[in-house]
Amino acid sequence: MGVKLGILGLGTVGTGTVQLLQDSAGRHPLLQEIEIYRVGVRSLDKPRAVELSTEVLTTDLEAIVNDPAVHIIVEVMGGLEPTRSLILKALSNGKHVVTANKAAIARFGAEIFTTANQAGVYVMLEAAVGGGIPVIQPLRQSLSVNRIHTVTGIVNGTTNYILTRMQTEGSNFNDVLADAQRLGYAEADPTADVDGLDAADKIAILASLGFGGRINLQDVYTEGIRQVSKTDIAYAEKLGFVIKLLAIAKRDTPSSPLSVRVHPTLVPQAHPLASINGVYNAILVEGEPIGQVMFFGPGAGAGATASAVTSDILNLVAVLKTNTAVANPLLTCGHQEYCQIAPMAELITRFYARFLTNDQPGVIGKLGTCFGNYGVSLESIVQTGFQGELAEIVVVTHDVPEGNFRQALAEIQNLSAIESIPSLLRVL
Amino acid sequence: MGVKLGILGLGTVGTGTVQLLQDSAGRHPLLQEIEIYRVGVRSLDKPRAVELSTEVLTTDLEAIVNDPAVHIIVEVMGGLEPTRSLILKALSNGKHVVTANKAAIARFGAEIFTTANQAGVYVMLEAAVGGGIPVIQPLRQSLSVNRIHTVTGIVNGTTNYILTRMQTEGSNFNDVLADAQRLGYAEADPTADVDGLDAADKIAILASLGFGGRINLQDVYTEGIRQVSKTDIAYAEKLGFVIKLLAIAKRDTPSSPLSVRVHPTLVPQAHPLASINGVYNAILVEGEPIGQVMFFGPGAGAGATASAVTSDILNLVAVLKTNTAVANPLLTCGHQEYCQIAPMAELITRFYARFLTNDQPGVIGKLGTCFGNYGVSLESIVQTGFQGELAEIVVVTHDVPEGNFRQALAEIQNLSAIESIPSLLRVL
Numbered sequence: 061m062g063v064k065l066g067i068l069g070l071g072t073v074g075t076g077t078v079q080l081l082q083d084s085a086g087r088h089p090l091l092q093e094i095e096i097y098r099v100g101v102r103s104l105d106k107p108r109a110v111e112l113s114t115e116v117l118t119t120d121l122e123a124i125v126n127d128p129a130v131h132i133i134v135e136v137m138g139g140l141e142p143t144r145s146l147i148l149k150a151l152s153n154g155k156h157v158v159t160a161n162k163a164a165i166a167r168f169g170a171e172i173f174t175t176a177n178q179a180g181v182y183v184m185l186e187a188a189v190g191g192g193i194p195v196i197q198p199l200r201q202s203l204s205v206n207r208i209h210t211v212t213g214i215v216n217g218t219t220n221y222i223l224t225r226m227q228t229e230g231s232n233f234n235d236v237l238a239d240a241q242r243l244g245y246a247e248a249d250p251t252a253d254v255d256g257l258d259a260a261d262k263i264a265i266l267a268s269l270g271f272g273g274r275i276n277l278q279d280v281y282t283e284g285i286r287q288v289s290k291t292d293i294a295y296a297e298k299l300g301f302v303i304k305l306l307a308i309a310k311r312d313t314p315s316s317p318l319s320v321r322v323h324p325t326l327v328p329q330a331h332p333l334a335s336i337n338g339v340y341n342a343i344l345v346e347g348e349p350i351g352q353v354m355f356f357g358p359g360a361g362a363g364a365t366a367s368a369v370t371s372d373i374l375n376l377v378a379v380l381k382t383n384t385a386v387a388n389p390l391l392t393c394g395h396q397e398y399c400q401i402a403p404m405a406e407l408i409t410r411f412y413a414r415f416l417t418n419d420q421p422g423v424i425g426k427l428g429t430c431f432g433n434y435g436v437s438l439e440s441i442v443q444t445g446f447q448g449e450l451a452e453i454v455v456v457t458h459d460v461p462e463g464n465f466r467q468a469l470a471e472i473q474n475l476s477a478i479e480s481i482p483s484l485l486r487v488l
Numbered sequence: 489m490g491v492k493l494g495i496l497g498l499g500t501v502g503t504g505t506v507q508l509l510q511d512s513a514g515r516h517p518l519l520q521e522i523e524i525y526r527v528g529v530r531s532l533d534k535p536r537a538v539e540l541s542t543e544v545l546t547t548d549l550e551a552i553v554n555d556p557a558v559h560i561i562v563e564v565m566g567g568l569e570p571t572r573s574l575i576l577k578a579l580s581n582g583k584h585v586v587t588a589n590k591a592a593i594a595r596f597g598a599e600i601f602t603t604a605n606q607a608g609v610y611v612m613l614e615a616a617v618g619g620g621i622p623v624i625q626p627l628r629q630s631l632s633v634n635r636i637h638t639v640t641g642i643v644n645g646t647t648n649y650i651l652t653r654m655q656t657e658g659s660n661f662n663d664v665l666a667d668a669q670r671l672g673y674a675e676a677d678p679t680a681d682v683d684g685l686d687a688a689d690k691i692a693i694l695a696s697l698g699f700g701g702r703i704n705l706q707d708v709y710t711e712g713i714r715q716v717s718k719t720d721i722a723y724a725e726k727l728g729f730v731i732k733l734l735a736i737a738k739r740d741t742p743s744s745p746l747s748v749r750v751h752p753t754l755v756p757q758a759h760p761l762a763s764i765n766g767v768y769n770a771i772l773v774e775g776e777p778i779g780q781v782m783f784f785g786p787g788a789g790a791g792a793t794a795s796a797v798t799s800d801i802l803n804l805v806a807v808l809k810t811n812t813a814v815a816n817p818l819l820t821c822g823h824q825e826y827c828q829i830a831p832m833a834e835l836i837t838r839f840y841a842r843f844l845t846n847d848q849p850g851v852i853g854k855l856g857t858c859f860g861n862y863g864v865s866l867e868s869i870v871q872t873g874f875q876g877e878l879a880e881i882v883v884v885t886h887d888v889p890e891g892n893f894r895q896a897l898a899e900i901q902n903l904s905a906i907e908s909i910p911s912l913l914r915v916l
Contacts, residue, residue: 205519374630
């Protein structure tokens with residue numbers, strides 16, 4: 061049996077996947093049964109890093125998803141449309157789909173998985189989160205015997221690269237971003253990465269798998285790293301923390317609503333995620349009875365992502381071999397309900413805040429009183445130095461409902477002694 | 489459909505597994521289709537932490553593996569016999585087997601997997617390595633599209649706990665071992681752990697999966713941590729290393745023989761495995777094109793191991809659901825050949841050695857000359873201090889064939905200036 065692939069897109073990931081499949085010696089022997097049957101591209105004339113015959117390359121992507129000979133569609137073209145329509149058409153036509161497209165899955169997951177279930181085929185998405193790291197399959201399968209409490213990830217390599225350099229070099233966000241763009245670690249339009257949108261797509265997917273329900277992407281609170289200053293990174297370090305852009309999904313009790321969010325976070329230096337640096341990704345899963353497990357690896361790159369895409373293809377080839385029409389319940393999407401997401405005001409977390417104040421006696425006392433009025437208890441309060449005429453005060457709170465903290469902050473902002481509140485960050 | 493389990497053994501892992509299965513709310517819904525049908529124990533009278541009806545508990549283990557009603561045998565009794573015979577009997581009877589027994593798999597894997605293949609059933613062993621960490625399934629499936637270069641693991645929690653405490657407290661091996669025994673982190677007879685035998689079983693299994701061939705356990709070079717001294721841990725730290733008991737399987741080129749070994753190793757402080765402390769385990773896999781991925785988590789404990797055992801059960805329940813007689817090639821063992829293992833003399837590695845010498849002028853020169861005679865080039869050579877009358881010299885080499893290094897060492901041992909060579913460790 062030869063399994064026929066229709067690959068949509070021949071960019072970085074598509075090219076990496078074709079290269080892997082064309083060089084199969086020394087890999088799983090099942091890969092030799094795969095035929096790269098059609099590859100859909102925008103332009104036939106563009107020079108390519110891989111050799112493909114003229115019958116294989118086509119600009120007619122619609123024809124690929126409608127071709128009865130194709131067993132598996134590999135969607136590595138990215139974007140939302142026509143990608144969504146092509147995926148849905150492929151599924152309706154009874155083809156399994158492998159996709160690396162976190163944006164499409166996070167937005168259209170409901171209709172994509174519903175269509176797949178109706179057609180009795182599978183949607184595989186290992187490459188959508190964590191690049192090459194095997195995390196989707198473990199969450200869907202091995203770890204699903206646990207009651208998951210939290211999924212916490214560093215899932216965006218670009219922002220982790222920027223924060224790591226800001227930390228080690230003491231540089232500003234804008235300088236490091238410009239350099240990262242020059243080096244190809246950040247895109248010309250860095251919005252999706254630095255504003256946390258890419259991480260939000262990914263945590264929506266991880267939360268859905270970990271907690272067994274659909275996630276409305278609009279419910280995911282998202283805050284990027286543009287506001288993280290080198291000053292805060294330095295203070296965090298003195299207090300025993302590093303600042304990381306974390307994507308967090310958490311459920312306190314089996315019946316409580318989920319908290320799903322992306323924001324820069326002070327992470328204690330001894331925490332397993334604190335030492336994940338550069339473009340690496342890591343996903344920490346906590347559950348009962350397993351405790352903590354962490355998956356670490358390259359979060360992006362042609363080779364790593366091709367590994368994940370091809371592992372999904374391999375899984376499907378193995379499934380096709382077993383020659384059954386009955387679905388494997390670990391490969392289908394078993395949930396239709398949406399998860400209830402708690403509003404941010406109900407989040408219980410620690411906070412780090414930095415204040416610039418007029419250097420009057422009693423400022424710290426006034427801050428403490430305002431916080432106390434709203435039940436915000438302080439873990440530490442440090443007058444750290446001066447910026448010109450202004451004194452700088454840094455506060456770390458104990459766990460507190462975010463709503464209470466915000467109310468206290470609103471009152472503090474009105475104190476005559478307070479000049480400004482340049483930073484406000486959550487603490488893990 | 490109810491899937492009937494026959495569980496062999498009700499010790500720590502068996503009890504944890506029963507507890508997990510009896511408390512299935514909030515876990516994967518498929519778990520609710522599982523029936524704990526028989527549990528084989530040595531004594532019916534022993535008080536148990538779980539409630540099981542009198543029809544379920546039995547001392548007749550043979551009857552369980554022969555019972556036609558049983559779909560899956562869960563072997564959590566440990567030991568080599570009668571375990572091996574019971575597993576083989578169960579497989580011959582057409583039952584899938586889940587086992588946490590690294591010792592049995594490492595020794596009898598060949599006949600166990602051959603029997604399973606002949607009977608058309610699966611042997612699942614996620615719990616055999618890395619406790620709760622999902623690493624067996626990723627190696628068998630996702631990562632198998634890569635050409636694996638190395639699998640490097642901290643796979644024994646007891647020794648990692650001892651080394652971590654020796655490092656942080658500056659204590660001796662014997663003192664920490666005694667305390668670990670008192671606290672239940674080490675067994676009364678600690679041989680299997682501290683002499684590296686448990687780690688050798690595990691790396692044999694990981695190597696077999698990663699490199700697609702059988703491993704003869706006798707070929708695995710095994711050295712434990714009894715000889716690691718607090719002196720060496722302190723010197724290693726000064727040189728930028730920590731000492732870890734690593735289990736390593738490595739192939740330099742696709743055609744070269746494997747190196748499979750367990751020994752205490754100096755690990756550079758920035759290496760991902762250097763910060764794995766206490767009873768935690770981690771397995772680092774390097775391959776092409778994926779690069780480095782690491783799996784981290786609890787390497788032992790009732791809950792973590794029960795999670796792995798139950799994930800295997802879940803996988804089998806899903807397979808039974810698909811109702812096909814055709815085997816999934818990702819769940820069977822596809823290799824029959826034995827891997828060729830390189831002799832240690834051919835290993836290329838760095839070394840750390842500590843010498844006690846009479847404080848004569850020119851000792852360092854003589855050392856350097858001896859090493860040079862055998863092509864051993866030195867990365868650093870430091871006279872570190874004195875122990876009584878004797879000077880202490882620490883050497884770190886560049887990469888060198890172990891055979892050459894040993895020849896140089898034999899010559900050095902005969903130098904009149906050399907009193908003794910108290911330590912010899914490999915460097916990652």
